[in-house]
Amino acid sequence: MFPFSFEWIWDMSHMVFHGGLWYALSIMGLGVTYCIIKAAYDTAKGKGGHHEHGHH
Amino acid sequence: MDSALIPKGVKRCPIGQFALFIAVAGAVLLWGVVAMFLCYIKGLNQTNMNNAYGFALWIWADLAVIALGGGAFFTGLLRYIIGKDELKNIINYAVLIGFVCYSSALLILAIDVGQPLRAWFIFWHANVHSMLTEVAFCLTCYFGVLAIEYVPLILENRQIDKVPFFHNLGHNMHGIMAVFAATGAFLSFFHQGSLGGVSGVLFGRPFGYRTGIGIWPWTFFLYTWSAAACGPCFTIFITRITEMATRKKLVKDNVVDLLAKIAGWMLLTYIIAKIIDTWYWAAVTAPAMGFTLMDFYSNNPGSAYGLWILIAEVGICGVLPAIMLVSSGMRRNPGLLFIAVTLAVIGACLNRWVMVLQVQAVPVLSFESWFTYFPSWQEIATTILPVAYGVILIALSYRYLPIFPQEPELNPIEGGK
Numbered sequence: 001m002f003p004f005s006f007e008w009i010w011d012m013s014h015m016v017f018h019g020g021l022w023y024a025l026s027i028m029g030l031g032v033t034y035c036i037i038k039a040a041y042d043t044a045k046g047k048g049g050h051h052e053h054g055h056h
Numbered sequence: 057m058d059s060a061l062i063p064k065g066v067k068r069c070p071i072g073q074f075a076l077f078i079a080v081a082g083a084v085l086l087w088g089v090v091a092m093f094l095c096y097i098k099g100l101n102q103t104n105m106n107n108a109y110g111f112a113l114w115i116w117a118d119l120a121v122i123a124l125g126g127g128a129f130f131t132g133l134l135r136y137i138i139g140k141d142e143l144k145n146i147i148n149y150a151v152l153i154g155f156v157c158y159s160s161a162l163l164i165l166a167i168d169v170g171q172p173l174r175a176w177f178i179f180w181h182a183n184v185h186s187m188l189t190e191v192a193f194c195l196t197c198y199f200g201v202l203a204i205e206y207v208p209l210i211l212e213n214r215q216i217d218k219v220p221f222f223h224n225l226g227h228n229m230h231g232i233m234a235v236f237a238a239t240g241a242f243l244s245f246f247h248q249g250s251l252g253g254v255s256g257v258l259f260g261r262p263f264g265y266r267t268g269i270g271i272w273p274w275t276f277f278l279y280t281w282s283a284a285a286c287g288p289c290f291t292i293f294i295t296r297i298t299e300m301a302t303r304k305k306l307v308k309d310n311v312v313d314l315l316a317k318i319a320g321w322m323l324l325t326y327i328i329a330k331i332i333d334t335w336y337w338a339a340v341t342a343p344a345m346g347f348t349l350m351d352f353y354s355n356n357p358g359s360a361y362g363l364w365i366l367i368a369e370v371g372i373c374g375v376l377p378a379i380m381l382v383s384s385g386m387r388r389n390p391g392l393l394f395i396a397v398t399l400a401v402i403g404a405c406l407n408r409w410v411m412v413l414q415v416q417a418v419p420v421l422s423f424e425s426w427f428t429y430f431p432s433w434q435e436i437a438t439t440i441l442p443v444a445y446g447v448i449l450i451a452l453s454y455r456y457l458p459i460f461p462q463e464p465e466l467n468p469i470e471g472g473k
Binding site: 001005007013014016017018020021024025027028031032034035036038039040042043047048 | 179180181182184185189190193194197200201204220221222223224225227228229231232235236239242243246
């Protein structure tokens with residue numbers, strides 16, 4: 001899973017498989033982190049007072 | 057009692073009636089949980105799997121729910137990437153159904169691996185030459201994407217939404233949902249395809265083996281295609297069942313019609329590709345390996361596999377619903393639409409059955425006869441377990457979350473609060 005694992009080999013299969021995995025995990029992680037930080041920032045700025053509307 | 061949690065402008069059944077419904081579904085769930093723990097405690101000897109059937113009912117159920125859960129990624133792709141804005145009125149439900157399907161698939165796999173404490177080995181000690189490693193990676197990541205898409209729906213609960221942080225979080229997540237939808241489509245393409253690739257690369261099993269492009273057999277592309285076609289059909293199927301159960305119209309006809317039309321064209325093109333694939337396999341691939349088409353469908357005493365299953369999968373549950381869905385007259389008839397999506401759903405399930413179980417029924421040695429298999433009650437119970445779980449999650453989500461944005465407009469309540 002990581003280049004420091006004993007069975008890791010720098011070949012195309014490992015790079016494609018694990019590159020794809022870490023690409024997807026990075027997008028998900030960064031996306032959620034951005035949303036949480038921005039939500040905290042917006043809340044500190046006083047946004048998000050009670051007004052119900054749908055987001056779809 | 058729970059009226060403060062129910063979305064604004066909609067009516068729900070009394071809490072007692074709801075609790076009774078959950079209790080019935082919960083009893084079925086409990087039956088599955090008992091069987092699950094039997095498998096955990098006593099091991100896979102609780103199943104009827106054997107040396108011939110290393111993949112059995114569980115893997116079929118996995119592949120079937122993953123195909124049917126494909127409605128989430130394909131509807132998300134249409135809504136967020138291609139810009140079919142009308143689908144915003146059904147995307148929530150598609151995501152919920154996808155979440156149920158993928159969590160069910162993971163639950164079944166967690167039982168099937170036999171040693172769940174070592175399930176992480178597939179990530180840590182990945183075999184990069186295995187299609188199933190790609191499936192494990194993409195399936196887990198895509199379940200994460202579906203969870204990310206489901207969270208904003210939970211945050212829209214009337215009480216949770218009152219908390220400014222959660223309101224902002226939900227709003228921000230909606231804002232970048234296209235990024236998650238694109239990631240979901242990327243992951244789905246590969247794991248749906250790799251599931252198809254598993255049977256397609258089995259050189260020693262001519263019934264499943266297919267030629268293809270590079271390392272990818274044609275089944276790789278056919279699986280992704282069929283999931284994109286039949287997934288939305290399953291979304292429509294469950295939406296109609298929910299409407300019947302609640303005796304309400306929840307989604308406007310134009311929304312369902314658009315999704316059904318796209319699914320119909322996907323199904324029609326898929327089934328043409330499937331027929332060409334089957335013909336090429338029967339006429340070229342299998343004869344090159346010493347078999348005729350009828351070797352796989354006759355002289356198999358004790359086995360139920362005959363030509364009927366090919367006709368049922370490709371004709372009755374493939375060509376027929378495709379024609380019904382692309383024909384606007386038939387598609388706009390509610391009864392015929394329901395029949396068409398039901399057939400398409402059965403077709404996807406039959407295809408997965410054939411490519412998982414029939415592949416293993418065919419003998420590989422000249423002195424062997426066809427292998428038969430019937431699942432144990434533990435396998436059946438643990439396969440029904442996710443259905444009960446899905447019913448409960450959908451019921452809870454429908455009651456407490458604004459899953460259907462058009463529901464208040466379609467079902468106005470007097471003095472609606």
